[in-house]
Amino acid sequence: MHKLTIAGIVEGLGRGDFSSEEITRHYLRRIEQLDARYNSFISVTPDQAVARARAADKRRSKGDAPPLCGVPIAHKDIFCTEGIRTSCGSKMLDNFVPPYSATAVDNLAQAGCVTLGKTNMDEFAMGSSNETSFYGEVGNPWDTGRVPGGSSGGSAAAVAAHLCPAATGTDTGGSIRQPASLCGITGLKPTYGRVSRYGMVAFASSLDQAGPMTRSAEDAALLLQAMAGFDPRDSTCSDIEVPDYSAGLDKPIDGLRIGLPREYFEQGLDTGTETAVRGALAELEAMGARLVDIDLPHSHLSVAAYYVIAPAEASANLSRFDGVRYGYRCKNPRDLNDMYTRTRTEGFGDEVKRRILVGTYVLSAGYYDAYYRQAQKIRRLIKNDFLAAFEQVDVIAGPTSPTTAFEMGAKSADPVQMYLEDIYTIATNLAGLPGMSIPAGIIDGLPLGLQLIGNYFDESRLLNIGHRFQQATDWHQQTVSQCMQEV
Amino acid sequence: MQWETVIGLEIHVQLCTGSKIFSGAATRFGAEPNTQACAIDLAMPGTLPVLNEQAVRYAIMFGLATNSTINLRSVFDRKNYFYPDLPKGYQTTQLEQPIVGPGVVEIELEDGSSKNVRLHHAHLEEDAGKSLHEDYHGMSGIDLNRAGTPLIEIVTEPDMRSSKEAIAFARKMHAIVTSLGISDGAMAQGSMRVDVNISVRPQGSDELGTRTETKNLNSFKFMEDAIRVEVHRQIELIEDGGVVAQETRLYNGDTGEARSMRSxxxxxxxxxxxxxxxxxxxxxxxxxxxxxxxxxxxxxxxxKRFITEYGLGRYDAGLLAGEKTMADYFEATVAQCDDAKLSANWITAELAAALNRHDIELEDCPVSARQLGQLITRIIDGTVSGKIAKQEIFPALWDGEAGVDQLITDKGLRQVSDSSALEQLVDQVLADKAEQVEQYRATEEKKRKKLLGGFMGPIMKASGGQANPAMVSEILKRKLEP
Incomplete structure (x- = not known):
């Protein structure tokens, strides 16, 4: 059963091949028996899952099944889930049980999804390797000595290891796409504003966006369909109509203009990565797409601008974790200052503290103009680069990550090396554009993704290209025997 | 040396929207602690603000009423600081692009002069919660009911030169926001709080001195006291060879003392x-x-309308129109009795004194405008005398004993206008004052008027104040004719 995609599960449930309770229990068993290897879940919620699955089966028997009725999935532990601990990968929220659910979670529940549990992640989504989690690092299912990427590393690993058919993720600078690339799955970061941010613990509000992590583009379309849409509780959420993402999946792609940014291919791209990416592009070309060289002249500034803007917003967003109302509070505080200081010193990990410090610094009197204001100007330039490019092409393609999964610990001593993991993904967050990573090759036994960047609210086209590509290739079906192990 | 005081104000006004500026929680004052704070007000993880449109409309109303520019595009900023009653660790406010300003407001002073005070801007922001430092055995309690209540902060240029001007401006703001109905103006409950920026400089100097900011004054009286204390402190400091340090100060209205809060x-x-x-x-x-x-x-x-429509003097008209509740009360009184001048006199004198004496606001006044109007009607139609109305009926109305006509009947306060009864009364008194009567008759016509009072007083007294004074005066004059 765990070989099935979401599309396959929906069919199987519809035909009565199995019940939601059966497939839910099947996945719960897999998590229980296999996740010790990966550590991809922070919380597993078997009781709620089985109860929800039974309710879904009942609905289906009454002929009143919503589109994803009884489909088990997992949520990144950044999404608030009513009555279920939501840690955000941090000691700070180890005891936090929200009294409400994120809109994205609610929307998926409305569509019928059953929640298996909450997946591991870098603390407060700050990291590219899942090594900053309070709950320990996550093993990449292709090689458990390697990282799964981050920050949605738990979701990516759980999907790749077939511990769940799909999971939600969030992407602030590449946190859906980079782990998707490193774990050999499909990950879509929608346009900023496509999915509500309400109930998603904020890292950098102007960049955060939730999206699906799946084993196929077709599945990503099904999940995004349920997640997307206007939410009056999020002022930055768009009320542009949500199209039928599945309807356009099979459209032919001949004549499609794919832009290849010179900056992505010329400046020190890993040869293995380039070979894989060029191979995938040749495949798309063979399907009728036209490859066009384009320029994104300000690309080289994106990492610098991102590491000013994201920490700045984070430094304010994380101020609420002060030990006053919920979450971790230090023992026996002497006075107010002591409570603040020790609560935050003890409750946050090093990477989170580093970003709070950087963010505080760049917003400080005397530095604001040199850093924050300057970074906002760069952000506009980057956006304009993309707008100009989309005058010439329909989508932009390139690598998702610089390399395949690296060994645990390889980059954790050098934050800048770690930050460069997101060199190809960050610009789309700064511009607010949708981006998707699809499996595009295997190098030395490790998967690698191709990134497709679309124009605003053009997720349909990304899903269409991804689906056509996956019809013609089997990179997305490649796995290692461990991941298919029966239990 | 002669010193000049320079004052600029920052006034926080709570807007009386039904719900908070960024959440749907209610804003009612005085509820049980933390019963009007939702997940957004508590800054629970993942929650997001949604702007209250009514707050924006109210801010625009304020801008229009103060001849200010309305900025069609404004931006909310985060102001970061840690405090337990600030749940998010930042206050959402407007710094670089506020919704209102600049503008200019004309204030009127007691001497009849007027002057313009420039508004630098006014911006929208959220209020913080309250920290309660008593009753928790060395710990602090946090009440987040107020957190997220919409405020406009009005910031002036340093255009005021005395506490009188500063208070006139603050009163004007109070009158405007209450007239607009965008704030309840209840200062004792913190609906309007004033920060006063004060500096002094030698008379004639163009340079501004170093200023201090005295925060959170919630009555005009405290404003006046705090300004006096601070101006005195600064002048004394400078005259003693010291320098004023730029700092934030707190004034304690109970002790009348101020102290430095932070430099x-x-x-x-x-x-x-x-x-x-x-x-x-x-x-x-x-x-x-x-x-x-x-x-x-x-x-x-x-x-202006009170002057033209009711024929009031400029000062009375300003006094009555300056407070919306007062102006409404006045107009309701006039509607009842149809005598604007008497109504104005009663409200600015008797009523104001009674409110002052009992230390209550007009909103809570036990005598309704309708009752006051009825009382004035009974004065006009001669049923009671003005004096009886003031001394007997008004206090009884205040105490809620009964209605106007009921009181007049029950207490037997009806004015005596029966001419035979009055003639008898006059005769009695004149009989006891034969000597004065002689004296009166001996006095030449023009100077007699002065002496008339010597008879009027005793006659009115003998009647228990109920004799119709106009009739008494007429009878008296006739009887005194030689």
């Missing part, structure tokens, strides 16, 4: 930046025009 060096770096959770506020000129067209009558306009 400039200790001031926070608030690290303002645009709030990414809120879009810039973009308002259509058409909406501004619509709001302008439906603006209620403003204090200045009402004052």
């Amino acid at each position: 400039k060096e200790e001031a926070n770096d608030y690290r303002y930046f645009p709030c990414p959770d809120l879009l810039p506020v973009v308002v259509d000129q058409a909406i501004v025009d619509e709001i302008a067209a439906s603006l209620p009558e403003l204090p200045d306009t009402r004052q």
Whole structure:
């Protein structure tokens, strides 16, 4: 059963091949028996899952099944889930049980999804390797000595290891796409504003966006369909109509203009990565797409601008974790200052503290103009680069990550090396554009993704290209025997 | 040396929207602690603000009423600092692009002169919660009911030169926001709080001295006292060879003393930046025009109308029009008795004194405008004398004993206008004062008027104040004729 995609599960449930309770229990068993290897879940919620699955089966028997009725999935532990601990990968929220659910979670529940549990992640989504989690690092299912990427590393690993058919993720600078690339799955970061941010613990509000992590583009379309849409509780959420993402999946792609940014291919791209990416592009070309060289002249500034803007917003967003109302509070505080200081010193990990410090610094009197204001100007330039490019092409393609999964610990001593993991993904967050990573090759036994960047609210086209590509290739079906192990 | 005081104000006004500026929680005053704070007000993880449109409309109304520019695009910023009653660790406010300003407001002083005070701007922001430091055995309690209540902060240029001017301006703001109905203006409950920036300089100097800021004054009396204390402190300091340090000060209204709260060096770096959770506020000129067209009558306009429509003097008209509740009360009284001058006199004298004596606001006045109007009607139609009305009926009305006519009947206060009874009364008194009667008759015509009082007083007294004074005076004059 765990070989099935979401599309396959929906069919199987519809035909009565199995019940939601059966497939839910099947996945719960897999998590229980296999996740010790990966550590991809922070919380597993078997009781709620089985109860929800039974309710879904009942609905289906009454002929009143919503589109994803009884489909088990997992949520990144950044999404608030009513009555279920939501840690955000941090000691700070180890005891936090929200009294409400994120809109994205609610929307998926409305569509019928059953929640298996909450997946591991870098603390407060700050990291590219899942090594900053309070709950320990996550093993990449292709090689458990390697990282799964981050920050949605738990979701990516759980999907790749077939511990769940799909999971939600969030992407602030590449946190859906980079782990998707490193774990050999499909990950879509929608346009900023496509999915509500309400109930998603904020890292950098102007960049955060939730999206699906799946084993196929077709599945990503099904999940995004349920997640997307206007939410009056999020002022930055768009009320542009949500199209039928599945309807356009099979459209032919001949004549499609794919832009290849010179900056992505010329400046020190890993040869293995380039070979894989060029191979995938040749495949798309063979399907009728036209490859066009384009320029994104300000690309080289994106990492610098991102590491000013994201920490700045984070430094304010994380101020609420002060030990006053919920979450971790230090023992026996002497006075107010002591409570603040020790609560935050003890409750946050090093990477989170580093970003709070950087963010505080760049917003400080005397530095604001040199850093924050300057970074906002760069952000506009980057956006304009993309707008100009989309005058010439329909989508932009390139690598998702610089390399395949690296060994645990390889980059954790050098934050800048770690930050460069997101060199190809960050610009789309700064511009607010949708981006998707699809499996595009295997190098030395490790998967690698191709990134497709679309124009605003053009997720349909990304899903269409991804689906056509996956019809013609089997990179997305490649796995290692461990991941298919029966239990 | 002669010193000049320079004052600028920052006034926080709570807007009386039904719900908070960024959440749906209620804003009612005085509820049980933490019963009016939702997940957003508590800054629970993942929650997001949504701007209350009514707050924006109210801010625009204020801008229009103060001849200010309405900025069709304004931006919310985050002001970062840690405090337990500030749940998010930042206050959402407007710094670089406020919704209102600049503007200019004319204030009127007691001597009849007037002057312009410039508004630097007014911006929208959220209020913080309250920290309660008593009753918790060395710990502090946090009440977040107030957290997220919408405020406008009105910031002036340093245009005021005395506490009188500063208070006149603050009163004017109070009159405007209450007339607009955008705030309840209940200062004792914190609906309007004033920060006073004060500096002094030698008379004739163009340079500004170093200023201090005295925060959170919630009555005009405290403003006056705090300004006096601070101006005195600064002048004395400078005359003793010292220098004024830029600092924030707290004035304690109970003790009349002020102390330094924090120096400039200790001031926070608030690290303002645009709030990414809120879009810039973009308002259509058409909406501004619509709001302008439906603006209620403003204090200045009402004052002018009181002069032309009711024939009031400029000062009385200003006094009555300056407070919306007072102006409404006045007009309701006039509607009842149809005598504007008497109504104005009663409200500014008897009623104001009684409110003062009992230390209550007009909103809580036990005598309704209708009752006061009825009482004045009974004075006009001669049923009771003005004196009886003041001394007997008004206090009884205040105590809620009964209605006006009931009181007159029950207490037997009806004015005696029966001419035979009055003639008898006059005769009795004149019989006891034969000597004075002689004296009166001996006095030449023009000077007699003065002596008339010597008879009137005893006669009125003998009647228990109930004799109709006009009739008594007429009978008296006739009987005194030689």
